[in-house]
Amino acid sequence: MSAYLDLQNIDMTFNTAKGTFNALKDVNLKVQKGEFLALIGHSGCGKSTVLNIVAGLLDASAGVALLKDKEIRGPGPNRAVVFQNHSLLPWLTVYENVKLAVDKVMADKSKAERKDWVMHNLKLVHMDHAADKRPGEISGGMKQRVGIARALAMQPDVLLMDEPFGALDALTRAHLQDSVMEIQAELNNTVLMITHDVDEAVLLSDRIVMMTNGPAATIGEILTVDLPRPRDRLKLSEDPHYHHLRGQVLEFLYQKQRKAA
Numbered sequence: 001m002s003a004y005l006d007l008q009n010i011d012m013t014f015n016t017a018k019g020t021f022n023a024l025k026d027v028n029l030k031v032q033k034g035e036f037l038a039l040i041g042h043s044g045c046g047k048s049t050v051l052n053i054v055a056g057l058l059d060a061s062a063g064v065a066l067l068k069d070k071e072i073r074g075p076g077p078n079r080a081v082v083f084q085n086h087s088l089l090p091w092l093t094v095y096e097n098v099k100l101a102v103d104k105v106m107a108d109k110s111k112a113e114r115k116d117w118v119m120h121n122l123k124l125v126h127m128d129h130a131a132d133k134r135p136g137e138i139s140g141g142m143k144q145r146v147g148i149a150r151a152l153a154m155q156p157d158v159l160l161m162d163e164p165f166g167a168l169d170a171l172t173r174a175h176l177q178d179s180v181m182e183i184q185a186e187l188n189n190t191v192l193m194i195t196h197d198v199d200e201a202v203l204l205s206d207r208i209v210m211m212t213n214g215p216a217a218t219i220g221e222i223l224t225v226d227l228p229r230p231r232d233r234l235k236l237s238e239d240p241h242y243h244h245l246r247g248q249v250l251e252f253l254y255q256k257q258r259k260a261a
């Protein structure tokens with residue numbers, strides 16, 4: 001029996017104009033149902049490649065990715081992705097953007113049930129008040145909230161987030177992190193999130209997967225974040241254990257995997 005999500009001996013080689021490039025080498029990762037994992041590593045180490053393999057957007061050159069014991073082949077509604085830059089359709093309202101995804105995965109449900117489900121998910125991210133607005137009329141943080149609502153509405157087995165808050169200012173980012181923690185407490189999703197932000201990784205995750213630098217990048221260390229939940233950013237800022245965990249990630253990134261300038 002494998003884990004809920006199980007990456008086994010994943011290699012990824014890209015064909016480029018200059019020849020082949022070995023991005024990932026022997027990546028092995030087991031994720032349990034309901035775990036929140038952050039993937040961290042220097043720019044270009046292969047985080048998005050790992051995420052895209054799980055999303056089914058890329059095929060690994062070798063190895064196998066299993067979700068619920070089934071090999072991942074191509075994208076599917078059981079894996080929803082939230083990208084750094086929202087991918088909402090500008091001509092549709094917030095409500096319609098989420099409804100599009102709901103119609104796809106809940107075609108068997110009645111119109112009223114689907115409507116309720118869209119609104120329920122917009123409420124989860126505190127965006128029900130803006131259901132009739134178009135993406136051009138709301139802020140960047142609000143757009144990311146809608147993107148998260150759309151992903152949650154699909155009830156994916158795994159929620160994949162590629163630097164979902166990377167383009168937001170610090171305050172908006174903090175609000176969204178709090179929302180994600182609230183939602184996680186309620187839904188207990190299995191989440192794989194890429195981040196460059198050490199504090200974000202420690203605050204949100206159950207484990208932090210730290211990748212070595214490429215080429216032939218792999219998982220260097222995995223840190224278990226054994227901080228009790230619910231987590232409060234203000235209290236954590238005075239918690240020595242929080243600082244210890246944070247220090248371990250920093251040490252991995254800036255000593256063990258220090259990048260030549």
Ligand SMILES: Nc1ncnc2c1ncn2[C@@H]1O[C@H](COP(=O)(O)OP(=O)(O)OP(=O)(O)O)[C@@H](O)[C@H]1O
Pocket residue numbers: 014015016021023041042043044045046047048049050214
């Ligand atoms: N389609 C591709 N063809 C060739 N090389 C690629 C391709 N996609 C990614 N790479 C290379 O593979 C490596 C890993 O890329 P990837 O985007 O996964 O890194 P990352 O850790 O997500 O980076 P960042 O943090 O900057 O987003 C990089 O060296 C990148 O240039």
